Amino acid sequence: MCKVIKVSRSSYYEWLNYPECNRTKQDQELIVLINSIFKESRGNYGSRSIKKKLERQGKLISRRRVIRLMREANLVCKTKRKFKATTDSNHKLPIAPNLLNRQFKVNKPNSYYVGDITYIPTNEGWLYLATVIDLYSRRVASWSMDDNMKAELVNKALLMAIWQRKPPKGLVWHTDKVVSMCQIVT
DSSP: OHHHHTOOHHHHHHHHHOOSOHHHHHHHHHHHHHHHHHHHTTTOOOHHHHHHHHHHTTOOOOHHHHHHHHHHTTOOOOOOOOOOOOOOOOOOOOBOOOSSTTOOOOSSTTSEEEEEEEEEEETTEEEEEEEEEETTTTEEEEEEEESSOOHHHHHHHHHHHHHHHOOOTTEEEEOSSBTOEEEEOO
16 A cells, blocks of 8 residues: 555554644644634634734734634634715705605605615625605505616616506605605606
């Protein structure tokens, strides 16, 4: 067998008598420490923070070794998502008058619609969701999703609500600042 795998007999017998080297034993001890530090941080610590914590405990270890041991232990830290600004207040677009004036109690359905956009982080990038809510029922009248936040996104959601619900003349549509209020004559 030694001839086949091209190893000397003495190396083979040494491997039989001492199956684990010091490095492997150290790695196993370090994985236990890294695991406890990782759990203590509730999964927030990455390799840099764990390395610093180990150094404070007197363990000198390279960051690459910490990364390798974390990978072996299947430890992946939580990543914080970058803030994404979605509102551009620096514009010269007209701002419509506020017809709703914070009067959120409505007497009849399909007379006041409010809308907003939210963004959802996905593995493929940001997903934008525009919703239209009937203030009378407080239910979503319609919605639209897209990979960008252009006016077409909100227009699709509003048009879907108008086509499905067929509101009477005088519908008030309320959204945020830019062209925020408009009275729709259908």
